[in-house]
Amino acid sequence: GAVVSQHPSRVICKSGTSVKIECRSLDFQATTMFWYRQFPKQSLMLMATSNEGSKATYEQGVEKDKFLINHASLTLSTLTVTSAHPEDSSFYICSARLPPRGGTYNEQFFGPGTRLTVL
Amino acid sequence: GEDVEQSLFLSVREGDSSVINCTYTDSSSTYLYWYKQEPGAGLQLLTYIFSNMDMKQDQRLTVLLNKKDKHLSLRIADTQTGDSAIYFCAEMWDSGGGADGLTFGKGTHLIIQP
Numbered sequence: 170g171a172v173v174s175q176h177p178s179r180v181i182c183k184s185g186t187s188v189k190i191e192c193r194s195l196d197f198q199a200t201t202m203f204w205y206r207q208f209p210k211q212s213l214m215l216m217a218t219s220n221e222g223s224k225a226t227y228e229q230g231v232e233k234d235k236f237l238i239n240h241a242s243l244t245l246s247t248l249t250v251t252s253a254h255p256e257d258s259s260f261y262i263c264s265a266r267l268p269p270r271g272g273t274y275n276e277q278f279f280g281p282g283t284r285l286t287v288l
Numbered sequence: 289g290e291d292v293e294q295s296l297f298l299s300v301r302e303g304d305s306s307v308i309n310c311t312y313t314d315s316s317s318t319y320l321y322w323y324k325q326e327p328g329a330g331l332q333l334l335t336y337i338f339s340n341m342d343m344k345q346d347q348r349l350t351v352l353l354n355k356k357d358k359h360l361s362l363r364i365a366d367t368q369t370g371d372s373a374i375y376f377c378a379e380m381w382d383s384g385g386g387a388d389g390l391t392f393g394k395g396t397h398l399i400i401q402p
Contacts, residue, residue, distance in 0.1 A: 203330045207390055213323070213378070215330035228330075262390065279392045 171197045173265045175280035182253055183288055190248045190283045192263030198243035199265035204236075207260040207282075219246045253287045260284050292379050294393035301401045306364040308396045310377030313358060320353060321378040322362045325395070331376060334362070364398075372400045 172195040182188050192202055202219045217225045217238050225238035235257075237249040246265075250257055262282040291313045300306045312320070317339050323331040337344045337351045337360075344351045350363040364371055374395040 205331070213321075213331060213333070213390065218330055260390065264392075278394070282390065 171195075171265075171267065171278045173199075173263065173278045173280040175261075175263055175283050177283060178281060179284045179286075181286045181288065184254050185252055187249055187251045188253055188285060190250070190261055190263075190285075192246045192248070192265065192280050194244045194265040194278070197265075197267055199246075199267065200243065201266045202240060202246040203264045203266070204238060204246070204248050205262045205264070207262060213262065216248075250285065253285070255287045258285055258287045292377055292391050292393040294375075294377050294396045296394065297397050297399065299399040299401060300367050302367060302369060304367055306362075306367045306371065306398055308362045308364075308375050308377075308398065310360040310362075310393055311358055312360065312377075312379045312391070314379060314391070315358070317379045319380040320351075320360050321376075321380070322349075322351065322360075323376040323378060323392075325374045325376065327373075334375075367398075367400060369400050369402075372398055374398070 174193045174195055176191045180188055200221050204216045205213045206216050207213050215228050216231045216236060217227045219225045219238050219240040221240045221243050227233045235251055237251060240246040260282050263280045265278055293311045298306060298308055319336050319338060321336040322334045324334050325331050335346050335349050335351055337353050342353055348365045352361045360377055374397050376395045377393040379391050
């Protein structure tokens with residue numbers, strides 16, 4: 170089956186530094202990738218939709234200058250948390266969607282997530 | 289590791305009830321979620337249930353949890369064409385050390401027949 174990987178799986182950084190998280194579709198091409206954030210003890214929050222070759226679409230309330238998304242190829246999207254602060258500590262999950270094949274069903278596959286801790 | 293299973297497709301007639309099933313493997317689950325994804329959009333949280341509850345009802349949605357069998361279901365009463373979407377089951381689990389993980393199923397595509 171299709172596999173989505175994220176790197177790193179866990180990162181600890183100092184306040185004020187930037188952190189890059191990679192999301193890769195390992196055996197398929199994904200025209201669309203989604204970035205989510207999970208707050209402790211809460212559900213997932215969609216941050217942005219990333220389409221290959223174009224600017225990401227950010228959800229309301231998500232700072233695009235703070236959370237930089239680059240979808241440079243059909244297998245890689247990156248999320249960079251700039252000038253990270255302790256409140257950015259969270260679990261970040263990406264998902265990659267297969268291009269439609271005939272019908273309307275679009276399979277989607279989730280990465281294992283990246284745990285970011287900002288000290 | 290943790291695993292969440294769902295059927296890929298479910299077809300129902302408009303006006304009937306839809307029941308989407310999900311099974312999970314991790315016994316340390318804390319919350320279980322149902323998300324809806326409409327074409328071209330991201331996930332939208334529909335409802336969630338604490339792992340110590342058996343049932344939760346919210347308007348047309350009923351969630352049933354059988355913790356012994358690790359089985360979760362979502363019932364949509366009076367299914368409408370607007371309910372056509374992909375429904376994801378997700379399990380939040382306690383990995384220890386204060387860290388929570390989230391595992392998703394592959395999603396069930398709900399198809400509504402007129």
